[in-house]
Amino acid sequence: MNIEKLFEQNKIWAEQIEHEHPGFFEELSKQQNPKFLWIGCSDSRVPANQIVNLKPGEVFVHRNIANQVLSNDFNCMSVVQFAIEVLEVEDIIVCGHYGCGGVNAALTRNAHGLVDYWIWNIRNIKNKYSDFFNSLNKSETADKLCELNVIEQVHNLANTKPLKEAWNNKKNINIHGFIYGLNNGLLKNLNTTVSSEKDTEKIYQESLGKLI
Ligand code: CO
Numbered sequence: 001m002n003i004e005k006l007f008e009q010n011k012i013w014a015e016q017i018e019h020e021h022p023g024f025f026e027e028l029s030k031q032q033n034p035k036f037l038w039i040g041c042s043d044s045r046v047p048a049n050q051i052v053n054l055k056p057g058e059v060f061v062h063r064n065i066a067n068q069v070l071s072n073d074f075n076c077m078s079v080v081q082f083a084i085e086v087l088e089v090e091d092i093i094v095c096g097h098y099g100c101g102g103v104n105a106a107l108t109r110n111a112h113g114l115v116d117y118w119i120w121n122i123r124n125i126k127n128k129y130s131d132f133f134n135s136l137n138k139s140e141t142a143d144k145l146c147e148l149n150v151i152e153q154v155h156n157l158a159n160t161k162p163l164k165e166a167w168n169n170k171k172n173i174n175i176h177g178f179i180y181g182l183n184n185g186l187l188k189n190l191n192t193t194v195s196s197e198k199d200t201e202k203i204y205q206e207s208l209g210k211l212i
Contacts, residue, residue, distance in 0.1 A: 039069060041063060041064070046095070069154075094153045095179065096180070103146050105119050153177070154177040154192050163175070176192070177193070
């Protein structure tokens with residue numbers, strides 16, 4: 001596979017879509033009207049719209065290593081604000097996945113260079129619940145930290161300015177936490193959906209209670 005090949009494949013793909021759905025690109029170019037904001041991992045095996053079988057244009061996407069939602073990340077916060085204020089998305093999905101390289105990196109003491117700054121937050125999650133993790137074996141630890149990371153990011157998101165403002169303005173916005181299995185292609189709902197500022201802490205504590 002080389003770069004030239006990508007252009008050939010792009011042409012084939014565009015022709016195929018146009019053949020199957022005449023006018024597809026013409027229609028898509030006129031408006032972007034996604035119902036969902038997806039915050040997921042950059043991992044190439046977790047392509048956002050594909051795994052929920054949605055077309056391009058149906059899901060607004062932000063991805064980074066280990067699907068982090070950090071209030072000092074202007075990139076993520078701008079995406080969230082745009083999705084809420086301009087696209088008027090009502091459902092935000094934070095989607096993690098088992099076998100996440102970012103989460104696994106946080107579980108080792110090895111130095112990874114710059115990325116260590118990024119996964120610092122995941123190491124903190126592990127440390128926060130160290131008693132719980134001490135009772136688990138290596139693979140259970142990795143799986144549970146992937147799940148816990150999603151719950152923490154949903155909670156982080158619920159506490160950001162764009163969400164607080166939106167809820168304050170009576171906007172209907174739900175933040176969901178999902179996790180995806182690389183080995184079976186299936187999504188699991190972690191049932192940590194937050195729909196208002198006042199329920200944020202309650203749902204967070206309930207979700208933690210179910211998990212640890
Ligand atoms: Co990942």
